[in-house]
Amino acid sequence: MKRLILNLFEMNCVSHITHGLWRLPDNNRERFNDIEYWTELAQLLEEGGFDAVFLADVVGTYDTFRGSAATAIRQGLQIPNNDPASVVPAMAAVTKHLGFGITFSTTYEPPFAWARRISTLDHLTKGRVGWNIVTSYLPNAARNFGHEGEVDHDTRFAIADEYLDVLYKLWEGSWDDDAVVADREGNVFADPGKIRPIHHNGKWFSVEGPHLPSPSRQRTPVLFTATASAAGTAFAGKHAEVVFTGGPTVDGLQRTIAGIREAAVAAGREADDVRFITMAGVVVAPTEAEARAKLARYQEFANAEGYLAHASLPWDPTALPPSALLKDVANGSGRVGRFRTFDPEQTVGEFLAGFGDLSRQPLLAVGDPEQVADEIERWLDEVGIDGINLLQYHSHDTARDFIELVVPVLRARGRLRTEYDERETLRERIFGAGDRLPERHFGARYRGGAHLPATGISDPTVKEDA
Template sequence: MTKQIILNAFDMTSAMHNSHGLWKHPDNQRTRRYKDLDYWIDMAKLLERGLFDAAFFADVAGVYDVYQQSKDPAIRDGLQIPLNDPAFVVPAMASVTENLSFAVTVSTTYDHPFSNARRFSTLDHLTKGRIAWNIVTSYLPNAARNFGLDNMVKHDERYDMADEFLEVSYKLWESSWEDGAIIEDVVSKTLTDPGKVHQINHNGFYFNVEGPHLSEPSLQRTPVIYQAGTSEKGREFAAKHAECVFVGGPNPEKIRYYIEDIKARAEKWGRNPDHIKALSFLNVVVAETTEEADLKFAEYNKLWSPDAAKALYGGGSGYDLSEYTDQDDYFEYKHTEHGQTSAKSLTKDQPKKLTVKEVLNRFETINSNNVLVGNPVEVADAIQYQFEEAGLDGFNLAHFVTPASLEEFIDLVVPELQRRGIYKTEYAKGTLREKLFEHGSSVLPDDHPGRIHRQSYITK
């Protein structure tokens, strides 16, 4: 059977996501409607019509405040603010769909494993096993101050925290409750067998959690684990924990390198590399003809906000582009405690050194290298090339104008991908994990490090 594309809608429960300045477009409904439950219900129905695998919700814990050493550029142009909690829209979206799944972003630096475990068990129950957790470690200085810290936790330590966060989570999801703990025995007046519910008694460096988990096991027990990050620490973390990795790069060759590296590391953890799916970023401007698509792209460029783009890059990389004044200087890599992927994207990951002027110019307009523009056949050609050349399993699809960009993709591109046999014509059955993987289990496979906790019951 031909390998088929996994497709998620890359979104955020905010007035804008990463379509900088496009809130001004008259057809952009999200700016006005993102606060309305009906908007997200309509979105769920649209995505299921397009046979999307999931709605993938990004999230942040603070305002982008590196560029110009100010929050103003981000706030002025709606860069991921105002922003609501994505977890609350999921049950409503699930109630009007049968197969669409949901990936929700939660930070391991600014949340707690006990409360987070209950959040995801609840969502997995309410969606009947259609939940994934996108793990982030967070990098914004404002986020650190929002949670009482003077400075951000250093990059590598954030991953150490995340590793222990996952250990606690697995204990809560996998070992706290045995199968069959709920017995509903009227004669003995016992709803739940206390002998099958266990404390986890975790005493670690960052977390101390007695347990037991408050929620009974859901269909997946542990949600499908998503993770993004191509730093050394990020790839090692993904190799150990992730079932789906979000991988970026300047070209298909670099993306393939990251994927192969993560899978090789996973084998060292005793994992089957086929139990890891790799997705990358995708943005599309499509119309019936190439000329119409080019005109649409030009229209979007007129509304583009360079300041919002620079603010996003500043938060991700730690580089304040307003401080770079000598445009003939080379734009050099320097270590920060922000995101290493963003820091490398315009330095180490470039085939040749860029000047400051070349870097700044990249933010003045939409980067055409990151957007597929054309008619349905041209766009499908480009998607298929990236899919096959990079060794990807799928994409997180962004969108400039919502819902118009998604509607155009569903109506024009999806049928072309289906004709080529690289996109499904119907949903598979089962939970999200069963849909994604051929191991046939709704719970973690035996080779996953989290599974070792499944039978490690700890007596109260």
Template sequence: MKTMQIYAFDMNCVGHINHGLWTHPRDQSMRYTDLDYWTDLAMTAERGKLDGLFLADIVGVYDVYKKSPAPVIETGAQIPVNDPLIPISAMAHVTKHLGFGVTVNTTYEQPFLLARRMSTLDHLTKGRIGWNIVTGYLDSAARSMGLERQPEHDARYDAAEDYLQVLYKLWEGSWDDDAVLRDKAGRMFADPSKVRAVKHDGSYYKMEGIHLSEPSPQRTPLLFQAGASARGQDFAGKHAECVFIASATPQAARPIVDGLRRKAVEFGRGGDALRILNLLTVVVGRTEKEAQDKLEDYRRHASIKASLAHYSSSIGIDLSTYGLDEPIGQLTTNANQSALAVITGQAAKPVTVRQITEQMVLGSRIRPVIGSPEQIADHLQRWIDDAGIDGFNLARTVAPESLRDFVDLVIPVLQERGLFKADYAEGPLRQKLFGSENGRLPASHPAAAFRFRNA
């Protein structure tokens, strides 16, 4: 029987996906600036044997709705937002097996420095770090970084291809596995003949230099990706190991899942090279009634304003300019193509703002799954069977209550049914998830082409 992978999905801010719930009396997400908040969260996730804790990020603000950032500033919708990499070392210190995924935007980060930061985290976590590769979709981020607007959608992916070549050369080719000697008697820390500068002369990036970090347990961190556009799926099929999607139903997810696996096969990697995880919000109680009561309690705190502001920036359309029952036209924007397609190209008929808000039960466009532990387990199993996915990315509601509820109530049922692991495997993150030797990328991955080989 196939066992699923499960990640806790979070962000270094007050309001992440389900907006407004920070106002709930039991919610503690206003402690996001407190390191103890993050270490406690990590220990809870590891107690539940979750595969990882995944931290999203943006480097701009949502300012499309009402042409102002005021709605999201007022409601705490992913602003203020702190750096997602900083808490990871502390969370790794209080855990032994939990993996960590972190979002870093290729458009605004120099690859040479990112290579060192990710190698450092791979060392400090003992090989438990993953990188979510994003190219961005906010013009506000571009303006903050000195540009008039962000590059065009497909051009951002073209640049990311070039970016990854730089990283692969640094991570995989600059140092030999046996370059570091640590020879005190011989007074030689590393053998210079086994360390080399790498050179890159691409369309977007040019560099020449030695990777500043010695080889880390995984060398290249586990690679996550979340693009569901046609260009994003090509990119995922070539590079990603774990792919996040956000489909509303298993039936909607299935074509995306099958398409991603076909892409991986086209790139010579095989369909089993990907672990595909769907975004899910869960509200669980010891009984169905308790879960429904909890939902009603939560939804009184949800913010539709924040959710509309978030969604407007995601799709690049100011939804405040539409009447409640006015159809949203078949528009093209330079924002999140897959999010826009859901209400335009993929929609059977024109979608209205009223229909969008009706989906926003807990302050997001992701309708929650509600029920007893057994009902939640049934629902997750149907997703695995019907969509062909490998697991889930669990969005928080009331924090950290929602994660504790899932760990204490749902995980035991999944384990009893053989749907979730009873304990962690040993080794680095990639080895835990794929069984790969020494936690390194397989030869079928494009990064392997950049490993140094003596002539």
């Protein structure tokens, strides 16, 4: 029986995905600057048996809609926005088991610094970190890092592929497992002969090495990607262990899953080497009527403008007559910003009604605990996902409702663990096959210094035998 991978979807900001809902009574979203927000949340999730908190991120503002970032700023739409990695040590300090999926882009910051940062986090958490690999899509993000415009989509993935190659060399190949000897009597902490530079010289990066941290428990963090594109599918097939994906329809989601499994096999891996998680909405209460009323209450606060800005819509339907047909007034691309296509026969009014409609979430469960558990089991068995990033409507009530009402039912049905394994890392928890990348993964090819040009660092104080 397939067990649910259960993550909470979070971001270090006020309005992450559910725009306008930060205004709900007793919502805690505006406390995101406070360390207590994160420590309270981490303890709650661990008490509820969550696998991880998945931390989203962007490095720019949403300024395409109306040609300005003003809408996003008014809405608190991912601005202000703090570094996701910085809250992990605080959450790790008050938990022992909760994992952390950290979003970080390969496009604008050098790989050597990121390799060091996440190895440090893997040490501090005793192997509880994963990395959500993204390439950054916002034009403002490109301009923030010295580019005139957005880096081409497929070029970003080419950069990401080499970025990962550098990281594998640092994480997997730069230090031998037994390089740290901690010899007090001989005054030798680490053996230079078991540590090597990587001497990477590629199209995008030049990195000498060696990696500065010693090997952490996982060495390579659990590798997440978020993708559905052709270039992203090939990238995920080669690199990803967990894919965060979605789409407007279940059929589209299933096609994406099948395509990535095929890409994994083409990359020399097994189809089941990749797990799939998707964003899911759960509104639960003791009775279905109460759950429906709760969703209706949430809907009252949802704001369409936030969703329009989040979609980077390049035209403004709010300025158009509601009766106008989209085919007569929209741009000719047939797309709604980044997210989906539109029906050209729809009216502007019908189109706008879909933005901020919380019931249009492809994976949505609303009802009493048994009904919600039934739907989640259907997602696992019929849709074919392996887990969810639980969408938050209210912080921290969404998580608390799920823990108090749904978790006991899923545990009774064998879909969630009843306790944590004291010894496991995040990778072991997800796959049950050890702390390290499997041998068939591309990153494992550098273990022990294989496929690297350098041997261990020479030590001039050690004389060779005559």
